Amino acid sequence: MKGYNKLMNIDLILDNIYPLPDTSKELLKKSITAVKYRKGHILLRADKIENNIYFIKKGVARAYSNKGNTEITFWIGKEDETIISMKSYIANQKGYEDVELLEDCELYELNTTDLQRLFENDIHIANWGRRFAEKELIKTEERLISRQVRTATERYKALLDDSPDLIKRVQLGHIASYLGITQVSLSRIRAEIK
Amino acid sequence: MKGYNKLMNIDLILDNIYPLPDTSKELLKKSITAVKYRKGHILLRADKIENNIYFIKKGVARAYSNKGNTEITFWIGKEDETIISMKSYIANQKGYEDVELLEDCELYELNTTDLQRLFENDIHIANWGRRFAEKELIKTEERLISRQVRTATERYKALLDDSPDLIKRVQLGHIASYLGITQVSLSRIRAEIK
DNA sequence: GGGAAAATTTTACAAATGATAAAAAATGAG
DNA sequence: CTCATTTTTTATCATTTGTAAAATTTTCCC
Numbered sequence A, B: 001m002k003g004y005n006k007l008m009n010i011d012l013i014l015d016n017i018y019p020l021p022d023t024s025k026e027l028l029k030k031s032i033t034a035v036k037y038r039k040g041h042i043l044l045r046a047d048k049i050e051n052n053i054y055f056i057k058k059g060v061a062r063a064y065s066n067k068g069n070t071e072i073t074f075w076i077g078k079e080d081e082t083i084i085s086m087k088s089y090i091a092n093q094k095g096y097e098d099v100e101l102l103e104d105c106e107l108y109e110l111n112t113t114d115l116q117r118l119f120e121n122d123i124h125i126a127n128w129g130r131r132f133a134e135k136e137l138i139k140t141e142e143r144l145i146s147r148q149v150r151t152a153t154e155r156y157k158a159l160l161d162d163s164p165d166l167i168k169r170v171q172l173g174h175i176a177s178y179l180g181i182t183q184v185s186l187s188r189i190r191a192e193i194k
Numbered sequence C: 001g002g003g004a005a006a007a008t009t010t011t012a013c014a015a016a017t018g019a020t021a022a023a024a025a026a027t028g029a030g
Numbered sequence D: 001c002t003c004a005t006t007t008t009t010t011a012t013c014a015t016t017t018g019t020a021a022a023a024t025t026t027t028c029c030c
Helices: A010-017 A022-029 A086-091 A112-121 A123-149 A152-162 A164-169 A172-179 A183-193 B010-017 B022-029 B086-091 B112-121 B123-149 B152-162 B164-169 B172-179 B183-193
Strands: A032-037 A042-044 A052-058 A061-067 A070-077 A098-101 A105-111 B032-037 B042-044 B052-058 B061-067 B070-077 B098-101 B105-111
Touching: A010 A022, A010 A052, A010 A123, A022 A112, A022 A123, A061 A172, A061 B123, A070 A172, A070 B123, A086 B123, A105 A112, A112 A123, A112 B123, A123 A152, A123 B061, A123 B070, A123 B086, A123 B112, A123 B123, A152 A164, A152 A172, A152 A183, A164 A172, A172 A183, B010 B022, B010 B052, B010 B123, B022 B112, B022 B123, B061 B172, B070 B172, B105 B112, B112 B123, B123 B152, B152 B164, B152 B172, B152 B183, B164 B172, B172 B183
Parallel strands: none
Antiparallel strands: A032 A105, A042 A098, A052 A105, A061 A070, A061 A098, B032 B105, B042 B098, B052 B105, B061 B070, B061 B098
16 A cells, blocks of 8 residues: 555545444444544643544644653554554553644544443454454554664665655654654765665 | 563463453363474474464563574563464464574464454454454554663663563573664673673 | 583774754745 | 745764674583
Protein backbone atom coordinates (compact mmCIF):
# COMPACT_ATOMS: atom_id res chain seq x y z
CA MET A 1 0.00 0.00 0.00
CA LYS A 2 2.75 2.44 -0.98
CA GLY A 3 2.08 6.13 -0.65
CA TYR A 4 -1.55 5.36 0.07
CA ASN A 5 -3.57 8.48 0.51
CA LYS A 6 -7.26 7.89 -0.28
CA LEU A 7 -10.11 8.99 1.86
CA MET A 8 -11.09 5.99 3.96
CA ASN A 9 -14.62 5.25 5.07
CA ILE A 10 -15.32 3.36 8.25
CA ASP A 11 -16.46 0.13 6.55
CA LEU A 12 -13.26 -0.05 4.55
CA ILE A 13 -11.16 0.61 7.63
CA LEU A 14 -12.90 -2.07 9.69
CA ASP A 15 -12.83 -4.61 6.85
CA ASN A 16 -9.11 -4.06 6.27
CA ILE A 17 -8.49 -5.23 9.82
CA TYR A 18 -10.77 -8.28 9.74
CA PRO A 19 -13.98 -8.78 7.74
CA LEU A 20 -16.98 -8.93 10.05
CA PRO A 21 -20.45 -10.39 9.41
CA ASP A 22 -23.06 -7.64 8.99
CA THR A 23 -24.70 -8.00 12.40
CA SER A 24 -21.36 -7.82 14.22
CA LYS A 25 -20.22 -4.89 12.15
CA GLU A 26 -23.39 -2.94 12.88
CA LEU A 27 -22.95 -3.70 16.57
CA LEU A 28 -19.39 -2.37 16.48
CA LYS A 29 -20.36 0.71 14.49
CA LYS A 30 -22.83 1.68 17.22
CA SER A 31 -19.81 2.58 19.35
CA ILE A 32 -18.15 4.62 16.62
CA THR A 33 -18.78 8.29 15.83
CA ALA A 34 -17.29 10.53 13.16
CA VAL A 35 -15.43 13.56 14.54
CA LYS A 36 -13.35 16.40 13.12
CA TYR A 37 -10.55 18.37 14.73
CA ARG A 38 -8.29 21.11 13.47
CA LYS A 39 -4.55 21.04 12.96
CA GLY A 40 -2.73 21.52 16.24
CA HIS A 41 -5.40 19.85 18.37
CA ILE A 42 -3.99 17.60 21.11
CA LEU A 43 -6.09 14.45 20.83
CA LEU A 44 -4.52 12.22 23.49
CA ARG A 45 -2.63 13.16 26.66
CA ALA A 46 0.23 11.27 28.26
CA ASP A 47 -1.07 11.92 31.76
CA LYS A 48 -4.52 10.46 31.13
CA ILE A 49 -6.01 7.00 30.72
CA GLU A 50 -7.75 7.31 27.38
CA ASN A 51 -11.09 5.63 26.61
CA ASN A 52 -11.15 6.21 22.88
CA ILE A 53 -9.12 5.18 19.90
CA TYR A 54 -9.32 6.94 16.53
CA PHE A 55 -9.17 5.65 12.97
CA ILE A 56 -7.87 8.29 10.57
CA LYS A 57 -10.24 8.96 7.69
CA LYS A 58 -8.24 11.95 6.56
CA GLY A 59 -5.16 13.67 7.93
CA VAL A 60 -1.87 13.11 9.69
CA ALA A 61 -0.97 12.90 13.39
CA ARG A 62 2.06 12.24 15.54
CA ALA A 63 2.69 10.83 19.01
CA TYR A 64 5.48 12.38 21.01
CA SER A 65 6.99 12.42 24.44
CA ASN A 66 9.11 14.93 26.32
CA LYS A 67 12.67 14.00 27.15
CA GLY A 68 14.17 16.83 29.14
CA ASN A 69 13.44 19.95 27.12
CA THR A 70 13.09 18.28 23.72
CA GLU A 71 10.18 16.42 22.17
CA ILE A 72 10.70 12.94 20.75
CA THR A 73 8.28 11.87 18.04
CA PHE A 74 7.90 8.12 18.05
CA TRP A 75 4.89 7.59 15.86
CA ILE A 76 3.49 9.29 12.77
CA GLY A 77 0.28 8.06 11.17
CA LYS A 78 -1.99 8.95 8.29
CA GLU A 79 -5.09 7.68 6.50
CA ASP A 80 -6.14 4.13 7.49
CA GLU A 81 -3.95 4.12 10.58
CA THR A 82 -5.06 4.16 14.20
CA ILE A 83 -4.37 6.77 16.84
CA ILE A 84 -4.16 4.92 20.11
CA SER A 85 -2.50 4.94 23.49
CA MET A 86 -1.47 1.30 23.73
CA LYS A 87 -0.85 1.61 27.46
CA SER A 88 -4.41 2.85 27.98
CA TYR A 89 -5.96 0.37 25.58
CA ILE A 90 -4.13 -2.74 26.71
CA ALA A 91 -3.04 -2.17 30.30
CA ASN A 92 -5.50 0.51 31.42
CA GLN A 93 -2.58 2.69 32.44
CA LYS A 94 -1.38 6.18 31.51
CA GLY A 95 0.52 6.24 28.23
CA TYR A 96 3.88 7.72 27.31
CA GLU A 97 2.63 10.05 24.63
CA ASP A 98 0.72 13.11 23.67
CA VAL A 99 -0.87 12.92 20.22
CA GLU A 100 -1.05 16.07 18.12
CA LEU A 101 -2.86 16.50 14.82
CA LEU A 102 -0.53 17.78 12.10
CA GLU A 103 -3.35 18.55 9.65
CA ASP A 104 -7.06 19.18 9.96
CA CYS A 105 -8.34 15.65 10.54
CA GLU A 106 -11.46 13.59 9.99
CA LEU A 107 -11.51 10.71 12.43
CA TYR A 108 -13.69 7.84 13.58
CA GLU A 109 -13.82 7.66 17.35
CA LEU A 110 -14.28 4.22 18.92
CA ASN A 111 -15.11 3.93 22.61
CA THR A 112 -12.94 1.24 24.12
CA THR A 113 -15.12 0.64 27.17
CA ASP A 114 -17.89 -0.46 24.81
CA LEU A 115 -15.35 -2.44 22.81
CA GLN A 116 -14.20 -4.46 25.82
CA ARG A 117 -17.81 -5.49 26.44
CA LEU A 118 -18.25 -6.51 22.81
CA PHE A 119 -15.10 -8.66 22.98
CA GLU A 120 -16.73 -10.75 25.71
CA ASN A 121 -19.98 -11.26 23.84
CA ASP A 122 -19.26 -11.51 20.13
CA ILE A 123 -16.68 -13.97 18.82
CA HIS A 124 -16.32 -12.15 15.51
CA ILE A 125 -15.54 -8.88 17.25
CA ALA A 126 -13.13 -10.74 19.55
CA ASN A 127 -11.30 -11.98 16.47
CA TRP A 128 -11.45 -8.51 14.95
CA GLY A 129 -9.75 -7.23 18.11
CA ARG A 130 -7.21 -10.02 17.88
CA ARG A 131 -6.34 -9.15 14.30
CA PHE A 132 -6.16 -5.48 15.16
CA ALA A 133 -3.55 -6.14 17.87
CA GLU A 134 -1.68 -8.57 15.64
CA LYS A 135 -1.40 -6.10 12.79
CA GLU A 136 -0.22 -3.33 15.08
CA LEU A 137 2.29 -5.80 16.49
CA ILE A 138 3.77 -6.60 13.08
CA LYS A 139 4.15 -2.91 12.32
CA THR A 140 5.82 -2.19 15.65
CA GLU A 141 8.14 -5.18 15.32
CA GLU A 142 9.15 -4.10 11.85
CA ARG A 143 10.10 -0.66 13.14
CA LEU A 144 12.08 -2.13 16.02
CA ILE A 145 14.01 -4.48 13.75
CA SER A 146 14.56 -1.76 11.15
CA ARG A 147 16.03 0.31 13.95
CA GLN A 148 18.45 -2.45 14.84
CA VAL A 149 19.44 -3.62 11.38
CA ARG A 150 19.42 -0.49 9.24
CA THR A 151 21.44 2.70 9.36
CA ALA A 152 19.69 6.05 9.62
CA THR A 153 20.25 6.63 5.90
CA GLU A 154 18.66 3.28 5.04
CA ARG A 155 15.69 4.02 7.28
CA TYR A 156 15.15 7.37 5.61
CA LYS A 157 15.31 5.81 2.16
CA ALA A 158 12.83 3.14 3.24
CA LEU A 159 10.42 5.81 4.45
CA LEU A 160 10.89 7.70 1.21
CA ASP A 161 9.95 4.50 -0.61
CA ASP A 162 6.98 3.50 1.54
CA SER A 163 5.46 6.90 2.26
CA PRO A 164 6.84 9.62 0.02
CA ASP A 165 3.78 11.74 0.81
CA LEU A 166 4.52 11.74 4.56
CA ILE A 167 7.82 13.48 3.91
CA LYS A 168 5.96 16.21 2.08
CA ARG A 169 3.17 16.50 4.63
CA VAL A 170 5.19 16.38 7.85
CA GLN A 171 7.95 18.78 8.80
CA LEU A 172 11.42 17.30 8.76
CA GLY A 173 12.13 17.89 12.42
CA HIS A 174 9.40 15.38 13.27
CA ILE A 175 10.55 12.93 10.61
CA ALA A 176 14.12 13.09 11.95
CA SER A 177 12.99 12.42 15.49
CA TYR A 178 10.78 9.55 14.28
CA LEU A 179 13.81 8.05 12.52
CA GLY A 180 15.83 8.44 15.71
CA ILE A 181 18.26 11.11 14.53
CA THR A 182 18.63 14.89 14.81
CA GLN A 183 17.25 17.28 12.26
CA VAL A 184 20.81 18.29 11.34
CA SER A 185 21.70 14.67 10.65
CA LEU A 186 18.66 14.23 8.44
CA SER A 187 19.63 17.34 6.49
CA ARG A 188 23.07 15.85 5.91
CA ILE A 189 21.52 12.59 4.71
CA ARG A 190 19.19 14.43 2.34
CA ALA A 191 22.09 16.45 0.95
CA GLU A 192 24.13 13.29 0.30
CA ILE A 193 21.54 11.18 -1.50
CA LYS A 194 20.54 13.93 -3.91
CA MET B 1 8.05 -9.72 37.80
CA LYS B 2 11.66 -8.66 38.22
CA GLY B 3 14.36 -11.28 37.74
CA TYR B 4 11.69 -13.92 37.43
CA ASN B 5 13.17 -17.34 37.08
CA LYS B 6 10.77 -20.01 38.35
CA LEU B 7 9.89 -23.14 36.48
CA MET B 8 6.62 -22.44 34.71
CA ASN B 9 3.96 -25.05 34.09
CA ILE B 10 1.62 -24.77 31.16
CA ASP B 11 -1.48 -23.85 33.18
CA LEU B 12 0.35 -20.95 34.79
CA ILE B 13 1.67 -19.78 31.44
CA LEU B 14 -1.76 -19.87 29.78
CA ASP B 15 -3.50 -18.23 32.75
CA ASN B 16 -0.95 -15.42 32.85
CA ILE B 17 -2.00 -14.47 29.33
CA TYR B 18 -5.77 -14.69 29.87
CA PRO B 19 -7.70 -16.95 32.27
CA LEU B 20 -9.72 -19.52 30.35
CA PRO B 21 -12.74 -21.55 31.50
CA ASP B 22 -11.79 -25.20 32.04
CA THR B 23 -13.39 -26.61 28.90
CA SER B 24 -11.65 -24.05 26.67
CA LYS B 25 -8.35 -24.57 28.40
CA GLU B 26 -8.53 -28.32 27.93
CA LEU B 27 -9.36 -27.78 24.26
CA LEU B 28 -6.31 -25.55 23.85
CA LYS B 29 -4.03 -27.90 25.75
CA LYS B 30 -4.88 -30.69 23.27
CA SER B 31 -2.75 -28.79 20.73
CA ILE B 32 0.17 -28.36 23.11
CA THR B 33 2.97 -30.86 23.74
CA ALA B 34 5.97 -30.68 26.06
CA VAL B 35 9.32 -30.88 24.27
CA LYS B 36 12.98 -30.63 25.25
CA TYR B 37 15.95 -29.47 23.19
CA ARG B 38 19.58 -29.02 24.03
CA LYS B 39 21.62 -25.83 24.10
CA GLY B 40 22.63 -24.79 20.59
CA HIS B 41 19.54 -26.21 18.89
CA ILE B 42 18.10 -24.00 16.16
CA LEU B 43 14.38 -23.98 16.88
CA LEU B 44 13.06 -21.62 14.19
CA ARG B 45 14.48 -20.79 10.78
CA ALA B 46 14.28 -17.45 8.97
CA ASP B 47 13.71 -19.12 5.61
CA LYS B 48 10.70 -21.14 6.74
CA ILE B 49 7.05 -20.45 7.53
CA GLU B 50 6.76 -21.87 11.04
CA ASN B 51 3.65 -23.67 12.30
CA ASN B 52 4.53 -23.81 15.97
CA ILE B 53 5.12 -21.37 18.76
CA TYR B 54 6.88 -22.28 22.01
CA PHE B 55 6.31 -21.22 25.59
CA ILE B 56 9.49 -21.43 27.66
CA LYS B 57 9.09 -23.58 30.75
CA LYS B 58 12.81 -23.50 31.47
CA GLY B 59 15.74 -21.99 29.61
CA VAL B 60 16.84 -19.02 27.50
CA ALA B 61 16.72 -18.40 23.75
CA ARG B 62 17.57 -15.65 21.31
CA ALA B 63 16.32 -14.56 17.88
CA TYR B 64 18.89 -13.21 15.48
CA SER B 65 19.33 -12.18 11.90
CA ASN B 66 22.34 -11.91 9.63
CA LYS B 67 23.39 -8.48 8.45
CA GLY B 68 26.34 -8.89 6.15
CA ASN B 69 28.78 -11.09 8.02
CA THR B 70 27.58 -10.25 11.54
CA GLU B 71 24.65 -11.57 13.52
CA ILE B 72 22.21 -9.16 15.09
CA THR B 73 20.32 -10.42 18.13
CA PHE B 74 16.99 -8.68 18.40
CA TRP B 75 15.18 -10.75 20.96
CA ILE B 76 16.20 -12.65 24.07
CA GLY B 77 13.63 -14.56 26.12
CA LYS B 78 13.49 -16.75 29.19
CA GLU B 79 10.95 -18.53 31.40
CA ASP B 80 7.31 -17.51 30.77
CA GLU B 81 8.13 -15.88 27.44
CA THR B 82 7.14 -17.04 23.99
CA ILE B 83 9.38 -18.08 21.13
CA ILE B 84 7.56 -17.08 17.97
CA SER B 85 8.09 -15.95 14.42
CA MET B 86 5.57 -13.10 14.30
CA LYS B 87 5.74 -12.99 10.52
CA SER B 88 4.78 -16.66 10.34
CA TYR B 89 2.16 -16.45 13.06
CA ILE B 90 0.45 -13.28 11.92
CA ALA B 91 1.08 -12.92 8.21
CA ASN B 92 1.85 -16.51 7.20
CA GLN B 93 5.14 -15.33 5.72
CA LYS B 94 8.78 -16.19 6.29
CA GLY B 95 10.25 -14.42 9.29
CA TYR B 96 13.42 -12.39 9.70
CA GLU B 97 14.97 -14.54 12.38
CA ASP B 98 16.62 -17.75 13.35
CA VAL B 99 16.00 -18.76 16.96
CA GLU B 100 18.77 -20.50 18.87
CA LEU B 101 18.53 -22.04 22.33
CA LEU B 102 21.18 -20.62 24.67
CA GLU B 103 20.58 -23.25 27.37
CA ASP B 104 19.06 -26.71 27.46
CA CYS B 105 15.36 -25.87 27.27
CA GLU B 106 12.02 -27.31 28.31
CA LEU B 107 9.31 -25.91 26.08
CA TYR B 108 5.61 -26.22 25.39
CA GLU B 109 4.96 -26.48 21.67
CA LEU B 110 1.66 -25.06 20.40
CA ASN B 111 0.53 -25.84 16.87
CA THR B 112 -0.72 -22.64 15.27
CA THR B 113 -2.76 -24.33 12.55
CA ASP B 114 -4.89 -25.86 15.30
CA LEU B 115 -4.93 -22.54 17.11
CA GLN B 116 -6.34 -20.67 14.10
CA ARG B 117 -9.22 -23.15 13.98
CA LEU B 118 -9.88 -22.72 17.70
CA PHE B 119 -9.99 -18.93 17.29
CA GLU B 120 -12.93 -19.30 14.91
CA ASN B 121 -14.90 -21.61 17.18
CA ASP B 122 -14.28 -20.63 20.80
CA ILE B 123 -14.79 -17.05 21.96
CA HIS B 124 -12.67 -17.56 25.06
CA ILE B 125 -9.75 -18.80 23.04
CA ALA B 126 -10.24 -15.93 20.59
CA ASN B 127 -9.93 -13.52 23.52
CA TRP B 128 -6.94 -15.45 24.81
CA GLY B 129 -5.33 -14.94 21.41
CA ARG B 130 -6.24 -11.28 21.51
CA ARG B 131 -4.63 -10.81 24.91
CA PHE B 132 -1.58 -12.73 23.78
CA ALA B 133 -1.03 -10.38 20.85
CA GLU B 134 -1.78 -7.32 22.99
CA LYS B 135 0.76 -8.27 25.62
CA GLU B 136 3.44 -8.95 23.04
CA LEU B 137 2.56 -5.59 21.49
CA ILE B 138 3.09 -3.71 24.77
CA LYS B 139 6.47 -5.37 25.22
CA THR B 140 7.58 -4.58 21.68
CA GLU B 141 6.37 -1.00 21.92
CA GLU B 142 8.22 -0.52 25.19
CA ARG B 143 11.44 -1.71 23.59
CA LEU B 144 10.96 0.57 20.58
CA ILE B 145 10.30 3.62 22.75
CA SER B 146 13.16 2.75 25.09
CA ARG B 147 15.35 2.67 22.02
CA GLN B 148 14.25 6.13 21.02
CA VAL B 149 14.20 7.82 24.41
CA ARG B 150 17.02 6.22 26.36
CA THR B 151 20.77 6.16 25.84
CA ALA B 152 22.58 2.82 25.56
CA THR B 153 23.82 3.20 29.13
CA GLU B 154 20.28 3.75 30.40
CA ARG B 155 19.02 0.74 28.47
CA TYR B 156 21.75 -1.45 29.97
CA LYS B 157 20.92 -0.24 33.48
CA ALA B 158 17.24 -0.92 32.88
CA LEU B 159 18.02 -4.46 31.76
CA LEU B 160 20.25 -4.91 34.80
CA ASP B 161 17.28 -3.82 36.91
CA ASP B 162 14.59 -5.87 35.20
CA SER B 163 16.51 -9.05 34.44
CA PRO B 164 19.80 -9.27 36.32
CA ASP B 165 19.82 -13.03 35.74
CA LEU B 166 19.77 -12.63 31.93
CA ILE B 167 23.07 -10.79 32.07
CA LYS B 168 24.57 -13.73 33.91
CA ARG B 169 23.00 -16.37 31.70
CA VAL B 170 23.59 -14.82 28.28
CA GLN B 171 26.96 -13.89 26.84
CA LEU B 172 27.61 -10.17 26.59
CA GLY B 173 28.06 -10.14 22.84
CA HIS B 174 24.41 -11.10 22.48
CA ILE B 175 23.30 -8.63 25.16
CA ALA B 176 25.19 -5.83 23.41
CA SER B 177 23.58 -6.64 20.06
CA TYR B 178 20.15 -6.82 21.72
CA LEU B 179 20.73 -3.36 23.22
CA GLY B 180 21.73 -2.07 19.79
CA ILE B 181 25.40 -1.41 20.49
CA THR B 182 28.72 -3.18 19.90
CA GLN B 183 30.36 -5.45 22.41
CA VAL B 184 33.17 -2.92 22.81
CA SER B 185 30.66 -0.20 23.65
CA LEU B 186 29.00 -2.42 26.24
CA SER B 187 32.38 -3.13 27.80
CA ARG B 188 32.99 0.59 28.07
CA ILE B 189 29.60 1.10 29.72
CA ARG B 190 30.22 -1.71 32.20
CA ALA B 191 33.63 -0.28 33.07
CA GLU B 192 32.12 3.15 33.73
CA ILE B 193 29.23 2.21 35.99
CA LYS B 194 31.32 0.00 38.28
C1' DG C 1 44.65 -29.43 36.82
C1' DG C 2 46.46 -28.06 32.29
C1' DG C 3 45.90 -26.24 27.98
C1' DA C 4 43.19 -24.85 24.02
C1' DA C 5 39.33 -22.27 22.69
C1' DA C 6 36.00 -18.82 23.47
C1' DA C 7 34.56 -14.66 25.54
C1' DT C 8 35.56 -10.20 27.39
C1' DT C 9 38.16 -6.12 28.11
C1' DT C 10 41.39 -2.69 26.76
C1' DT C 11 43.74 0.33 23.58
C1' DA C 12 44.35 3.25 19.59
C1' DC C 13 42.49 5.26 15.81
C1' DA C 14 38.66 6.31 12.40
C1' DA C 15 34.01 7.42 11.25
C1' DA C 16 29.52 8.88 12.41
C1' DT C 17 26.54 11.65 14.93
C1' DG C 18 25.41 15.42 18.09
C1' DA C 19 25.39 20.38 19.69
C1' DT C 20 25.50 24.95 18.61
C1' DA C 21 25.20 28.92 15.87
C1' DA C 22 24.28 31.27 11.81
C1' DA C 23 22.69 31.60 7.00
C1' DA C 24 19.27 30.51 3.63
C1' DA C 25 14.76 29.19 2.28
C1' DA C 26 9.92 28.55 2.90
C1' DT C 27 5.59 29.72 5.01
C1' DG C 28 1.89 32.48 6.58
C1' DA C 29 -0.62 36.59 8.33
C1' DG C 30 -2.07 41.07 7.35
C1' DC D 1 3.03 41.57 -1.97
C1' DT D 2 5.81 42.26 2.18
C1' DC D 3 7.59 41.37 6.49
C1' DA D 4 7.99 38.42 10.45
C1' DT D 5 8.20 33.83 11.81
C1' DT D 6 9.21 29.20 11.20
C1' DT D 7 11.67 25.63 9.02
C1' DT D 8 15.63 23.78 6.79
C1' DT D 9 20.36 23.76 5.53
C1' DT D 10 25.22 24.58 6.19
C1' DA D 11 29.46 25.00 8.84
C1' DT D 12 32.38 24.11 12.81
C1' DC D 13 33.81 21.67 16.66
C1' DA D 14 33.05 18.19 20.44
C1' DT D 15 31.45 13.77 21.70
C1' DT D 16 30.03 9.27 21.01
C1' DT D 17 30.33 5.04 18.89
C1' DG D 18 32.51 1.80 15.72
C1' DT D 19 36.54 -1.03 13.88
C1' DA D 20 40.53 -3.62 14.42
C1' DA D 21 43.84 -5.85 17.02
C1' DA D 22 46.04 -7.19 21.13
C1' DA D 23 45.78 -8.46 26.05
C1' DT D 24 43.37 -10.58 29.56
C1' DT D 25 40.03 -13.51 31.62
C1' DT D 26 36.85 -17.26 31.60
C1' DT D 27 35.09 -21.64 30.02
C1' DC D 28 35.32 -26.24 29.04
C1' DC D 29 37.18 -30.57 27.50
C1' DC D 30 40.65 -34.24 28.13
